[in-house]
Amino acid sequence: MRATRRPPTIASSAKRPLWPPRRVLVSLASLAAATVLVRAGMLEPVVGDIVDQAVRNIITLILCFSALVSLLLWFVRESGHPTWLKQMVSGGLLGLVVVAAGVLRIERVSGDLVPEFAWRWAPSRDRLLAAKPAAASAADAAPWEATPDDFPRFLGPAGDLGLGGPALDADWDARPPKELWRRPIGAGWSGFVTCGGHAVTLEQRGDDEVVACYALATGEPEWAVSVATRHETVLGGVGPRSTPAIRDGVVFSTGATGWLHAIDGATGRVLWRKEVVADLGIDPIAHAAAVSWGRAGSPLVTGDVVIVPGGGPRSVEPKSVSLAAYDRATGERRWTAGDEQISFTTPLIASLGSREAIVSVNEARVVAYDPATREIVWQFDWPGHSNSDASCSQAVVLDDRRVFISKGYGIGAALFELGDAAAATPWTLREAWHETGSLKTKFTNVVVHDGHAYGLSDGILECLRLADGKRMWKGGRYGQGQVLRVGNLLLVQAESGEVVLVDASPAKHAVRGRLAALRGQTWNNLCLSGRRLLVRNAEEAACYELPVLTTDVAAGIAPALGPAR
Numbered sequence: 001m002r003a004t005r006r007p008p009t010i011a012s013s014a015k016r017p018l019w020p021p022r023r024v025l026v027s028l029a030s031l032a033a034a035t036v037l038v039r040a041g042m043l044e045p046v047v048g049d050i051v052d053q054a055v056r057n058i059i060t061l062i063l064c065f066s067a068l069v070s071l072l073l074w075f076v077r078e079s080g081h082p083t084w085l086k087q088m089v090s091g092g093l094l095g096l097v098v099v100a101a102g103v104l105r106i107e108r109v110s111g112d113l114v115p116e117f118a119w120r121w122a123p124s125r126d127r128l129l130a131a132k133p134a135a136a137s138a139a140d141a142a143p144w145e146a147t148p149d150d151f152p153r154f155l156g157p158a159g160d161l162g163l164g165g166p167a168l169d170a171d172w173d174a175r176p177p178k179e180l181w182r183r184p185i186g187a188g189w190s191g192f193v194t195c196g197g198h199a200v201t202l203e204q205r206g207d208d209e210v211v212a213c214y215a216l217a218t219g220e221p222e223w224a225v226s227v228a229t230r231h232e233t234v235l236g237g238v239g240p241r242s243t244p245a246i247r248d249g250v251v252f253s254t255g256a257t258g259w260l261h262a263i264d265g266a267t268g269r270v271l272w273r274k275e276v277v278a279d280l281g282i283d284p285i286a287h288a289a290a291v292s293w294g295r296a297g298s299p300l301v302t303g304d305v306v307i308v309p310g311g312g313p314r315s316v317e318p319k320s321v322s323l324a325a326y327d328r329a330t331g332e333r334r335w336t337a338g339d340e341q342i343s344f345t346t347p348l349i350a351s352l353g354s355r356e357a358i359v360s361v362n363e364a365r366v367v368a369y370d371p372a373t374r375e376i377v378w379q380f381d382w383p384g385h386s387n388s389d390a391s392c393s394q395a396v397v398l399d400d401r402r403v404f405i406s407k408g409y410g411i412g413a414a415l416f417e418l419g420d421a422a423a424a425t426p427w428t429l430r431e432a433w434h435e436t437g438s439l440k441t442k443f444t445n446v447v448v449h450d451g452h453a454y455g456l457s458d459g460i461l462e463c464l465r466l467a468d469g470k471r472m473w474k475g476g477r478y479g480q481g482q483v484l485r486v487g488n489l490l491l492v493q494a495e496s497g498e499v500v501l502v503d504a505s506p507a508k509h510a511v512r513g514r515l516a517a518l519r520g521q522t523w524n525n526l527c528l529s530g531r532r533l534l535v536r537n538a539e540e541a542a543c544y545e546l547p548v549l550t551t552d553v554a555a556g557i558a559p560a561l562g563p564a565r
Contacts (some may be wrong), residue, residue: 017080054111131210150529153298154298159348171547177546188202188238199213213268258278260276262298276324297309297346308326312315322360338369357369363391378418384409393441402419408443413439415463416429433468434463448466449504459477463509481521496522500553517542523537
């Protein structure tokens with residue numbers, strides 16, 4: 001019987017391609033095209049204004065990761081390459097990931113969610129500094145006296161990011177700002193405040209949160225007060241994020257974990273301190289989860305009290321407290337107001353409908369409280385969650401009937417108006433206009449000047465007409481930085497550390513000068529005391545003397561500005 005002859009067997013590996021087939025290439029091309037569209041900003045018309053630069057970066061990362069996984073799966077499961085090569089490539093990639101996770105840590109994350117890495121064994125920069133800046137004894141120092149040049153509180157003397165002067169000389173090419181001093185500083189996003197020849201800020205040095213005072217003219221330390229506490233998150237960074245306030249020679253400060261201090265400015269002696277979270281009966285662990293980026297509200301000093309954001313949750317009713325007031329002289333709690341979770345803003349005093357009130361941007365509403373009764377005077381909804389799409393921008397009371405507010409996370413800018421004040425109590429403000437694509441102020445606040453609002457919208461400077469919300473212009477990429485108005489000019493603190501001088505004009509985005517003020521990520525607010533510009537970030541602080549116009553030229557500022565760049 002003759003055996004049946006079988007056809008020769010061809011090894012399956014020989015049938016498999018060494019290069020990706022058409023379907024894989026189409027998939028990679030589609031992911032690449034989607035990445036290009038996302039980076040070009042073409043996703044917003046489809047999903048709306050929730051897409052900012054941070055969201056673009058996240059989507060880009062997902063698309064790139066998907067492309068890599070698709071290619072790797074084809075290579076391992078379907079390609080005709082030898083088994084040893086597949087094992088070497090896949091094992092090498094896995095080993096690289098394991099090694100990177102073992103030797104690297106995320107040092108900080110930018111406002112657009114771009115991480116900066118450091119070696120795991122390298123200490124954080126703030127831990128390389130002494131627990132306190134070395135300072136001479138201030139026991140015999142003279143009492144502090146206020147001056148017209150003082151920058152005594154968050155966002156300036158009026159709390160509105162606006163200064164009437166000095167009349168700055170905008171020709172920084174011919175007359176550049178002069179650096180007076182520069183020094184290392186502890187971590188944190190606090191700004192400077194000044195009184196006379198003294199500058200105060202908050203910083204993190206290792207396990208201590210420090211209220212530090214420096215000589216304005218030289219940058220030399222004068223005194224420091226520390227408390228053993230540390231706030232640190234991957235996305236929010238290390239250290240305190242509020243700015244102190246100075247009233248009658250006393251420094252008031254609120255830390256990232258809840259410490260409230262009253263310090264004699266002349267001597268650095270602690271007059272009193274209060275742990276607000278404990279004083280209000282708030283669960284600190286649950287509070288840290290609910291207010292994820294650290295307590296950022298600066299103190300509001302008014303009358304005989306200092307007012308700070310409250311918080312929650314508590315074990316008693318109400319579960320949250322919006323505001324808490326403490327006696328300026330003794331530190332004893334005088335009253336509380338509101339029952340809503342806090343955001344990352346600072347309370348302010350303003351008048352609407354001829355009624356003065358304490359305005360608080362809470363987690364999901366803007367509420368104004370009567371200073372005497374703590375009852376709600378007016379309110380409107382402003383959506384947000386203090387552990388995700390948080391509110392960080394101040395409400396701006398424009399006049400007796402209008403309130404402007406803005407934020408990031410796809411919310412944008414809105415104007416609310418007071419209707420018939422006698423119709424109901426509390427008054428509910430109606431929305432006059434709302435532009436979700438404008439002034440998406442993520443970590444910053446707006447400047448209001450001559451009927452227009454200026455601010456960093458998803459990192460780009462923008463001018464908006466307040467009457468109807470019309471965008472006048474948008475230009476310049478500054479990242480998640482800060483702004484300060486001085487006369488008819490804007491000082492823009494870019495996230496990169498650069499300070500840029502821009503016209504505060506609805507005509508166009510006109511840059512007048514640039515200054516490489518700092519190095520590295522900068523979220524801190526600017527401070528201008530007379531001609532001295534104080535800048536800082538989580539690593540260094542510096543002081544510059546800005547050029548100013550002569551008296552004769554200042555009377556006609558426009559001709560002296562020179563051409564825009």
